[in-house]
Structure formats: C-alpha cells, structure tokens
Amino acid sequence: MGRLSSVITAAVLGCSAALSLLSAGDAKRGEQLFNKACTGCHALDSEKEGPRLRGVFGRAAGAVPGFPYSEGIKKARPVWNEANLDQWLADPSALVPNNDMAFRLDNPGQRADIIAYLKTLGPRSPEK
Numbered sequence: 095m096g097r098l099s100s101v102i103t104a105a106v107l108g109c110s111a112a113l114s115l116l117s118a119g120d121a122k123r124g125e126q127l128f129n130k131a132c133t134g135c136h137a138l139d140s141e142k143e144g145p146r147l148r149g150v151f152g153r154a155a156g157a158v159p160g161f162p163y164s165e166g167i168k169k170a171r172p173v174w175n176e177a178n179l180d181q182w183l184a185d186p187s188a189l190v191p192n193n194d195m196a197f198r199l200d201n202p203g204q205r206a207d208i209i210a211y212l213k214t215l216g217p218r219s220p221e222k
Contacts (some may be wrong), residue, residue, distance in 0.1 A: 109170050116207060119210030121207070121210040121213070123204075124211025124212070127211075128208050131199065132197075141158065144166050144195065145163070148217065151215070152173065152174065153173070153176075154172070155172050155173070164193045166192030166193040170190040173175055176209055179209050180209060183205045183209075184199065185198055186198070186206060187217075
C-alpha cells in the first residue's frame with residue numbers, strides 16, 4: 095500500500111507541476127509568439143482559415159457562429175482551458191481526432207506563453 099501511495103503522490107505532484115508551468119506563462123511573450131506563429135491562420139476579431147480567437151479561453155470549441163468547423167470539433171466541443179489548450183497546441187489530433195488544424199507547437203514554455211496571452215483577451219466589446 096505504501097508504494098501505491100507514493101505513486102499517487104508522485105502523479106499528483108507531477109500534475110501540479112504541469113499546471114504551474116501553464117500558469118507561469120508570460121502574456122507579453124505570448125502576444126509576440128501569437129503574432130509570429132498563429133496569425134497566418136487566426137485573427138483576434140475575424141475569421142481566417144481558423145476561427146477568431148478573442149475570448150477563446152473559457153469558450154466551447156466550435157462556438158463561433160458561421161465558422162465551418164471540422165466534424166471532430168463539432169462532436170468533441172471541449173471548453174478551452176489551460177490544460178486542453180496546451181494539449182491542442184502540442185498535438186491537435188491527440189485531443190480532437192478529425193480536426194482541421196495541422197499546426198503543432200512542441201515547446202511547452204511557448205505554449206504556456208500563448209495560453210497566458212489568450213487568457214488576457216476577453217470577448218470583444220460591442221461597437222458603439
């Protein structure tokens with residue numbers, strides 16, 4: 095039983111460390127990385143090859159009206175948070191099979207930075 099307890103404790107600590115890394119992202123660096131790596135397919139306030147990303151954090155995948163999402167996203171519809179955005183950026187097909195995103199970002203620090211930036215972007219304010 096002691097060994098099982100040690101394994102469980104190690105797993106919990108590992109998860110905590112992973113979440114700490116995600117939380118430690120730098121939004122300023124994330125904005126720069128976003129502009130270099132993501133804007134070929136995404137914009138903040140309009141659709142491109144990918145859907146707009148302002149307000150993505152906390153939003154269900156596949157929720158931008160009128161965007162032609164893949165069948166995989168339409169079926170899975172995860173709500174975007176730190177953990178699944180990290181998985182998505184690392185390997186979109188591992189999180190949601192049959193999706194249309196081919197981009198991968200291997201560097202966990204860069205993923206954390208982009209996620210920190212996305213977290214700062216609330217929904218677009220209504221036009222006045």
